[in-house]
Amino acid sequence: MEENIENARSLITKWDANQSPYAKLTPLFYGDRQEARQYLNAVRDLQSAMRYLVVLDSTSRKLVQTHLLMQAALKRLEKEFYQILSSNRQHLDPESVSSRRSSTDRRTSVSDFDDDYSEDESREARSVAGSSISETERVSMAAMEDLRAIAECMISAGHGRECVKIYKIMRKSIVDEAMYHLGVDSRLSFSQVQKMDWEVVELRIKSWLNAVRVAVTTLFYGERILCDHVFAAASEKIAESCFAEICKEAAMSLFGFPELVAKCKKTPEKMFRTLDLYEAITDHWAQIESIFSFESTSAIRLQAVSSLAKLGEAVRTMLTDFESAIQKETSKKPVPGGGVHPLTRYVMNYISFLADYSGILADIVADWPLTLQSPLPESYFRSPDNDENPSSEISVRLAWLILVVLCKLDGKAELYKDIALSYLFLANNLQYVVVKVRSSNLSFLLGEEWLSKHESKVKEYVSKYERMGWSKVLSSIPENPTAAEMPAEQAVVCFRNFNVEFNEACKKQSSWIVSDSKLRDEIKVSISSKLVQRYRVFHEKHRVGLRRRSGSDSVMRFSPEDLDNCLSDILDVGGDFVVRMSHSVTAIAAHTSSKTCSRNRGNGSSTQFSTM
The missing domain is CATH 1.20.1280 (Monooxygenase)
Incomplete structure (x- = not known):
């Protein structure tokens, strides 16, 4: 024990910045880190000695000296921990950490502090690993191993609070800076979003869609990996606490933004950006659940779920309003020449875009049965082709919207004084509908039987136009x-x-x-x-x-x-x-x-x- 204490004193004194100019300028964790390993082992020996001395004589002078020596060593480790985090910001950024995960999963991580390896074995393992990783990865892996070794040593010596505090401050600044560059404003409130022009909100949504992808797949994922790695040998609770404090504020702001948008006034032009927000969260939901699996981060998961719920409500409201807007359209001016009515173009373009979101919409309308404001049976708009289609509910709803606009067009055909022209108008508009369906995802959703039925209807209108428009000439x-x-x-x-x-x-x-x-x-x-x-x-x-x-x-x-x-x-x-x-x-x-x-x-x- 005496020998261990003296060896520790010699090494700790050598690296005491207050006693050595060399130690003040030179990092301990540098180069092959052989002396850093010895330093950590010396701290562990001091800790064992202190336990023995406490039992032997808790008031002995030797115990006081050993304690002071331990304080100097821990202060040095605290400085090294901060320096590694500070000087390796580029190598420990979440993107580097997360992208490296796939490669490190396929290779054995080589640690300079793994006591299971002899020095020769470690050197050989590093040589093999070095042949398949880049210099950046090598530096990053070394920094992560250094941090883990220091954290384990400091926490086991009862100095974990200082270690954790440094880690949280340094890593949170990186996360907050990244979120700022991604365009996520943590101070944004509902009243501010509500007052914005839609064009401004739309720009923020585009920025958010990129931000959520980067944040989930890179930023938060990388921080979770780093936290788990650095504090793996110390305590899972410490890793959880660090990760939660580092990422919670940023994640809550990120996943809270869609809810702010969903609460704003609903208009048809907002539908597709709302669906984009919903789709982005659902696409990343498995990763969100995995990354924020801790109990202390459950609020983040709940915020993401709340945003999904609010977005779903907004979409259902906009679908209802869209149908109502079609039914309330009151223009009385016939389209010149019996051409395609602007209502037909607008509605069919809108519905064909909705069809591109059929998977998301199917999820949104799954528990939202269609309530008909008409005595028409479902056979008017439901195609048997789609009875077994997983998207059948949204297929029925889109088919219903098309039926609503076709019924509206029947009324507008009556505005023409010439009956032949009214049938030509109906043929033009139904043909536009059929072509739009066949050339979009609506074709899959509505089915071939729906298309055949409406193509036959076009021919019927054309036949009536020919009979009414050319019968006198033929006769x-x-x-x-x-x-x-x-x-x-x-x-x-x-x-x-x-x-x-x-x-x-x-x-x-x-x-x-x-x-x-x-x-x-x-x-x-x-x-x-x-x-x-x-x-x-x-x-x-x-x-x-x-x-x-x-x-x-x-x-x-x-x-x-x-x-x-x-x-x-x-x-x-x-x-x-x-x-x-x-x-x-x-x-x-x-x-x-x-x-x-x-x-x-x-x-x-x-x-x-x-x-x-």
Whole structure:
């Protein structure tokens, strides 16, 4: 014992900064740390000696001297502990610690203070490990081992409070600084968020989404690893206490921000950022639970759960308000040309974006049954394809929202005085809905049966438009023009009636549009197949006979090719339709008699268009 005390005195005195300029400038834990190991062993020997002396004679001079020696040693270790934390901020930052975890899990950690290794064995192990880790990792691992060794020695010597205090102060400053750089404001209150413009709040949300990813996967994770490592041999309670005090304030601020946003006024444009916040927490929930598994950090877990609950409530409120807004839309002005209504575009774009969050929404609406404000059965909007789909509840809710807007469009179709145009309006809008569904995640959610049913409805609307818009033109030509002979006078009347009706139909539909190019082409082909073929037969049957009659050839104003040219220009989107139609009329006029052509040219193209 005497020998151990003397050896300890020699070593401790050597590293006493008050007695040695060298010790004042040189770290003890430097280089291969052989002497640092000896220093820690000397402190342990002093501790054993003090226990023996207390039992032998608690008032002996030797005990007092040993105690003073121990105080000097612990003061030196306290300084070393602070210096290691301070000088290795870069190597002990949470990102380095957390990224290194995966590599250290696959390798045996080499400690200069592991008594199970001889010096030669330790050197050999360090050499093997050194071949697969970077210099930064090596420095970081050494610093962590130094801190653990010092913490264990100081805590076992009853000097843990000073050690823990230094650790908490140093590491909390790092966490707080990191949160500041991530844009997390711990002083932000609900009243401040409530007064902000939404654009400002949205910028803060974007910043938060990045911050929560970094904080959970790197910052808090790295601090938990470091705490557990440094105090592993000392006490789990100490590790828990340190981690909780270092991270609690920052974590509470981080996970409290979504709740502040959720409590603000709900409007449809806030839906997607609210879902982003919800998704970010749920995506990291397993890590949050693991990192903050201590009882002392349960408040952090509860704050994250509370934010999820508030965000879910906000989303449900916004969905309800969104449906209500569709039903309350009161515009009375028909869309020009029977095109796609702005309400259709807005609602379908909104719903297709919602479909991208179907997994999150399914979780939010799981315990929120759909309450219908209508006697319609679910078969109107529920597809059997989705009965076994895990997202069936959100599928039903989205299908219901689409049904609400379609019902609204039925009412808006009544604003058109022309019935054919009202059906064209319905076809345009339902086609937009179908295309939007098929080209988005709604296709998966609503299913093929839903799509087939609504595609059939589009064809039904188109069929009604064709019947109402072109029936007079078709009826002006005999349904079976080759069935029986027709007197020339009657044929002349038919051609004249056809000219009037065809001109009227083209004139009326000059401003009508079909936005979807595929549907537009299908409609043109359909009209052409019904009209041009019948006209071609009738035209060929009477063309020669009527031209023999003086002045009668002028009633055949159109050739079958002329009809195709005119039909190719109807329902196009854009303002150049009338110009193109005028060009078509000019071309058609070239096929008439010279007398008729002269008269029409004299009257101008607009007259030609109106009397065609």
